[in-house]
Amino acid sequence: MLADWPILSMLTFSPLLGFLVLLFVPGSQGRAVKTIGLAATLLPLLLAGWMYVDYNLHTREVVQYTEQHTWIRIPLAIEGDLTGVSDYYLDFVYKLSADGLALPLAFLTTLVSAMAALAAWHIKKRWKTFFLLFLLLETGMLGVFFARDLFLFFLFFELTLIPMFFLIGIWGLRDRERAANKFLLYNGIGSAIMLIAFFIIVSTAGFTFSQADGNTTLFYSGDLDVILANVFQNTQSYVNQAFEGSPFYWSGEMKWTLFILLLIAFGIKLPIFPFHTWMLKVHAEAHPSVVMIHSGILLKMGAYGLLRFGVLLFPEQAKDAALALAIIGVVNILYGALLAMRQTEFRLMLAYSSVSHMGVVLLGLAALNATGIKGAVFQLVSHGLISALLFLIVGSLYERTKTTEIPQLGGLASSMPFMSGMLLMAGMASLGLPGLSGFVSEFMAFLGLFGAYPWVAAVGALGLIYTAVYVLRGIMGMTFGRAAAPAAADGELRDARFLEALPMIVLAAFILLIGIYPTVLSYPLEHTVDGFLQQLQAAAKMGGS
């Protein structure tokens, strides 16, 4: 039923409805602006939820929703002389589709966005601009997960960049502009490298020939399905066959180059160890509601891209590099955890913890088996929820105490028990307490990796211990520790109001749901990952022949 509608476009662009409405609301009407902004994020949440349920009803097909239009068709040369071809075109295809991988992440996006919009209730200035940008950002993020065309993907990827720049730079803390700059530069370089890789892919593998009344026409496009077909299904295609002066052939070096380019591009976003500094700055300086989006979703886009375009397009290379990837993942885990232990600033601690947790995702991907990949996706969703919750709490705390230094935040449990409880729960989820989502995901990722590289996995598991140490030290210190800060002592700290409590409860509920009943997530993933594995095997066969 849903598939009859252009549901993906509706979902992707639904935040823009609010955008349009907001344009006509005067900026001085703070309350109206906030209400509309919030309402605008609920619409996509509803749509995404509905789709998720609908998808689960019949999971036999991997891709259930898809939309395709040729958006821009640009004639290239008319006078070229590749034998027999008369016309060349470059197509920009507007192609969205949802499979079991994209859908959960899209749902996560809408959920975290809605919660972040709630958390943004506290911002002090320029609400209208904030929500305009916020909604634009949400469209961009949704588009990234659904896009099935390289150019479209890039377009949405960049669309997240600019609003995020503003969101960090205008509403952040004192050093916000530097943070925004750093964000822009690192991610800009990342997307630039990605663009190089995409361009090479499109101008080599992205071709289709079509014959009509004796004329052969060549279309270049970034359509992922076209590329997959050229690379994997048609063993005789030009991509896999070298001939003299072929503009299409992928040699081994070429594949490696592309894979490494993509790894770096998405690695910056993920972030992989040496490229992570920008994200610390953003975590520390941006407004908490922005960090919710950032930590909860934007980082996931990197992992998603790596899986979709890196591992799945270049399975051979991924396989050869799996050990290296796993080691990088372990480095991420250990480095993040060790540094998190040394932080006294809670935001920074969470930032390093994110580095550490994203290492788990890498581990899962490196395993290259069903469990590992599922674990990685689980970790994406789970970490998205947890970090959103944590930063939601941080935002509320900061509102009251004006500090996030752990030593100054002792003894919160007495004055605000609800928030302390939430904090505790999020911390437990983060360190992987069974019954909460973190446990499921880390367990699966490590399980996958044990199958492939037991020793690496063993070292990585060390990181889990460190995680427990810093989470407990930090959170326990804040909730039950000695009441150090005068602000905390004088009892003026209110506990969460309803508007703050609501998103916390919702997020916590989802964390719990996945922890107790993981099938809700693994069910749609099952077939999709199977599809991926078939693709990997097909590639292996091709490589062998």
Next chain:
Amino acid sequence: MNALQAGDLIHLLPELILVGAAVFLTLLDLALPRRFGRSALAWLTLAAIAGSAAAVAMKLGDEPVRLLNDSYRIEDYANLFKLVFLGGGALVVLMSIGSIRDDEIPHKGEYFYLFLPALVGAMVVASSGDLITLFVGLELLGISSYVLVGMRKGSGTNNEAAFKYVVTGAIASAILLYGFSFLYGMSGSTNLGAIRNALIQNYEQYDAMIYLSFFLVLAGFALKVAAAPFHAWAPDVYEGAPTPITAFLAVVSKLAAFAILFRVIYNVYALNSHLYKDVLLALAVLAAAAMILGNALALKQYKVKRLLAFSGIANAGYLFVPLAANFSLTHYNNFSELLYYGIAYAVMNIGALAVLMAVSNRGENEELSAFAGLYHRAPWTAAAMTILLVSLAGLPVTGGFFGKLFILLGAMQTELYWLGAVMIVTSVVSFYYYFGFIRQMYMRSSGSTPLSLTGPLAVAIWICTVLTLALGFAPHIVIGYMTDLFQLQSDFLIG
């Protein structure tokens, strides 16, 4: 020998309209008593440009007309470029109207009737297929611009800029001519097609001289377009010139030089099987140098015009890429890549300079800080500027993005991967300084009053902004039209 006939004048109608208008305006300016304002001249200038553009547009798609043994060609290559020049010129005139202060430019009349010959020069350049015509056009453009740059007679910095421009322009001309003289010597002709054929035949005999001429010609043109490492004059000249003239130099002059550079390089050198590899490599190196240096030097600038000058150098680098990308099996559209980015570059650059003009407080503050808090002072102008900057930075969905995309695609198709990589990475570096404006506009505050724009200036800004967006959303219309219109064999190659 086919001499010019009276009937051929009709083909020169676009140029003649502008020349006629310039003469008419001169006489009118002399005849009008002092008490009449000179803004009527500006509107007449605009009308002349519009008339000329209409005359050019009517010729689009026609069979090429070749006057005087191919020394002057009226074909789609030239006509498309001419339309860009005229459009850019019209925007510059719009910028100028009402924003030229009386004390700033003592001779407002001259301003406009010197502007027209400069445009004619650019048009002649685009149409020429002969070294002499080419050179005369280039100098008509150059000499008129020298004076335009130095229009503010009383200002020392302005004169200084003009003098620097004259000296560099003249040196560039001399180097170029020296190269031309060898081309002539080796072929006995000044016709580009004849030169090509002569060079192919006599390659063995004169190879050293051919290379000498190539590097001289390339250096001369690189000086004219301010491509690194021949760029040193551009920031000073751009900074010292009146802002509309800066826009004119950055857009029309530069594109005119590219129009003829493309024609000369391909007609004379790149179709020579002995030469083309070295030629294209040299162009690619020049492109990379311009991109890297331009963007790197722009990072430290806080004066907007200097910053845009360096960005112009970087953009010259981008525009060199289609020249460096050879024709190949699957790549044949260097021209549309060049022109499309040229158009995008024109609108976004003119737009940005128009905004600068609006915010610079009548030229008193041309530093980045002039943009501080623009969002609060004039939200719509800030929004327009944001779009223009996003386009300059090459982010979607704007003309600048697609322009760079096409160029990149061309580079990739001809396997110039390294050049494409340089282009992308330097583009990212450019984010830093383009977003510097955005930081100023949105994240800084200034206590001053709302900004008031004069009507024509606002129109110019919005035309540029809308075109930038339109080029981003419907690039296929423009590029498809160009590709349909332009036939390499008949519209570009000479002889």
Next chain:
Amino acid sequence: MDQFLDQALTPARFALLLGVGVAVLLIVLGFVTYAIYFERKVLGWMQLRIGPNRTGPLGLLQTVADVFKLLIKEDTIPHKADRGLFILAPALAFVPSFACLAVLPFSENLQLANLNVGLLYYAALSSITTIAIVLGGWASNNKYALLGGMRSAAQMISYEIPLVMSVVGVVLLSGSLNLRNIVEGQLGGFWNWNFIPQIIGFAVFIVAAVSELNRTPFDLPEAESELVAGYHVEYSGFRFAFFMLAEYVYVFAIAALTSVLFLGGWDAPLPVLDIIPGILWFALKFSFVVFFLIWIRGTLPRVRIDQLMGLGWKVLLPLALANIFITAIVIELKDAFS
């Protein structure tokens, strides 16, 4: 002479050419000597005086004596002057004046170099003298001299334009820059001479020529009464003589050129008179022009400088331009009707 010039160059022929050059030099020097004498005499008569009459019979050796006086006069170069340029200037003034004589055809048979660009050669060389005069004025480092030099420069460049443009009409008629061809185009009687169809051009040419010669009424650069001799105030002795020499050589050249361009060169006014040799006709016309120049000097007062410049730019230049196009149109009409 023509055939001879087209043959291969041997030392003997070179010596002959050299001999011709020396001969012309001597003739010119003789002309200058007696032109000065003649001028003083004529001016004297015009002013009801006698003129020089003491040195030699009828004062004929007056100029010779003057030259010798200049030769043995002490030569001073002011300390403040720019020595190199000061010395260079007189020589530089003289060289082009003499060199431009090389292309003048005197009669059917008496022609020196027969250049296809004779007229251009003359125009090009004659303008070099301007530089010498400015140089002399500048190098003297004297206020009068500088003013004189600058005035001279302004005047000479202002009148050079009408001068060269007035000749374009002649070139249009003859279709050649070769002075010989120009004369040949006018052969066959005075009604064929260029001064009739080119009357405007002729008038402009004469006025401009007088001005180019820095002669009264256009002698502002050396106006004795205001600039105490102008650019050569600091020159004495033979250096001074060379400025004067250059001036009179130009009188020679301009007179010859006028005869060639407008007065039919060696052509007899009536075909019947062809029996008289061409060289005599040429000499007659030449002498008439020289006399005319002296006559003007004796008649007209010196103009003011603003009048001078105004005349050149606002009257002569438009007239010269108009003349060109009138000539061209008339030629077209003639072609159309014939």
Next chain:
Amino acid sequence: MNDLATPYLTLGAILFCVGLYGALTKRNAVIVLLSIELMLNAVNLNLVAFAKLGHQPSLQGQIFSLFNMTVAASEVAVGIAILIALFRNRGTVDVTEMDSLNK
């Protein structure tokens, strides 16, 4: 190409280099302009030499050099006009003192 052309080309090259050197190094702006003239005249010399002794002698070289002269003259005329304006404002023609921009 005729060997007779070589001396002319050499002279042209020398003139050009002298001019370029002067244009790039001289402090006096007038001399800079003069040096540029020198470069342009080197070009003219080349063109005229080629017109007579080039690979294929033709008249175009001479015509080209006529255009060059015109253009060179106007270029320098404009240059000096600007220089005069500059001199009035600054009182100097020293190029090394033209550094008010980029300050």
Next chain:
Amino acid sequence: MYNNQYVLVAIFVALGVFLPVAALTIGRWLRPARPVDEKYTTYESGNEPVGDSQVRFNIRYYLFALMFIIFDLETVFLYPWAVAYGKLGLFALVEMLIFVSLLVVGLIYAWKKKVLTWTSI
């Protein structure tokens, strides 16, 4: 063809140089040299010279020089045109009219802007 014609021209130039050199050299042998400081002062109507005389030129001179260049170069084009006029036909006249009228506009411009009016001595 005309080679020897130019030999003659060269001889004339050489003689033109020779005469001043020779005459001045002879003069040097003949003339007296009695240097006294007063002889070497600059003449300024009998007064002590004041200041340096190599003063800045009046701007007028420059303007005239500019006009001269313009119209002198015009003649560069007029001469070949005039020589070849017979072969070119009517349209050549039109072309030259266009060219010259543009320059006449320049002349009018200068006239109106009072460039042609001499105001200095």
